[in-house]
Amino acid sequence: MAELGRMEIEAIMQQLPHRYPMLLVDRVLAIEPGKSLHALKNVTFNEPFFTGHFPHRPVMPGVLIIEALAQACGLLAFRTADVVPDKDTRFYFVAIDKARFRKPVQPGDQLILKVTLLRAFKGIWKFQGLAEVEGREVASAEIMVAPETKGPQTKTPPTGEAPPAGEAG
Numbered sequence: 128m129a130e131l132g133r134m135e136i137e138a139i140m141q142q143l144p145h146r147y148p149m150l151l152v153d154r155v156l157a158i159e160p161g162k163s164l165h166a167l168k169n170v171t172f173n174e175p176f177f178t179g180h181f182p183h184r185p186v187m188p189g190v191l192i193i194e195a196l197a198q199a200c201g202l203l204a205f206r207t208a209d210v211v212p213d214k215d216t217r218f219y220f221v222a223i224d225k226a227r228f229r230k231p232v233q234p235g236d237q238l239i240l241k242v243t244l245l246r247a248f249k250g251i252w253k254f255q256g257l258a259e260v261e262g263r264e265v266a267s268a269e270i271m272v273a274p275e276t277k278g279p280q281t282k283t284p285p286t287g288e289a290p291p292a293g294e295a296g
Contacts, residue, residue, distance in 0.1 A: 132158040134202070142205050143198055144217055148175050151195035152240065155202060163243045164203040168195050172234035187232040192266045193223060196256035199240040200270050204252045207244065215275070221251070222271035230265045232258075238265070250274060 134142075134155035143150065156165045170187055177185040197220040204218050205211075232238055241257045251273050258266040 132160075132206075134158065139202065142202050142212060144212070145198060149194075150198070151191060152198045152202065155199075156239075158203065158206055160203070160207045160209075161244060163241070164199055164206075166199045166202070166240040166242075168238040168240065170232055170234055170236045170238055174234070177234060185234050187236075187238075189226075189228045189266060192228070192232060192238065192258050193226060193256075193268055193270070194220070195238065196240055196242060196254075196258060196266070196268060197223075197270050197272065199242045200252070200254040200256065200272050203242055203244060203254070204247075204272055207247075217275050218252070218272040219275060220270065221273045224269040224271075226266070226268040228266050230260070230263060232260060232265050236260045242270075245269070 132155070136153060139152055139155065140146070140150070143152070145151070151168050152166045153169050154167050156167060158164045172185065174187070176188055176191065180186060180188050200220075201218040210216060237260065239259045241259065243255045245253045245255055247253070251271055254270045254272070256266075256268050256270050257264060
């Protein structure tokens with residue numbers, strides 16, 4: 128992938144709403160809007176999850192590896208859509224398919240996150256994500272994100288009518 132853009136932590140924090148300890152992307156190494164993004168997460172023993180996962184052999188939880196991939200997807204989606212998010216604009220992680228975990232990630236590893244945009248259709252963005260350590264795959268998944276939508280979540284029925292089944296009144 129040609130190096131078409133980089134992002135340091137300050138720029139990442141302008142794009143993502145996450146903060147420590149949930150911000151899991153330290154740097155964007157390369158980004159090609161509409162196509163792909165490569166980023167990194169430095170995994171250190173100081174991460175708060177290592178005290179309990181697991182004390183005898185620290186391992187980064189798989190769900191956090193997937194979350195790191197999802198954050199990389201969000202960065203690519205914002206850059207592709209040419210959107211500078213504000214407090215009312217964000218992408219949410221809405222689905223995960225075909226998740227696979229191949230090798231444990233431990234303190235000292237540098238997690239390389241590679242995401243590729245597969246398609247964007249009707250507000251749903253689908254990506255292929257791959258996490259690597261030292262060139263070896265540690266996890267992969269198909270990830271879908273969608274932009275936040277503002278407005279009422281349910282329709283209010285006209286006076287005197289009961290709400291449709293499954294909706295609160």
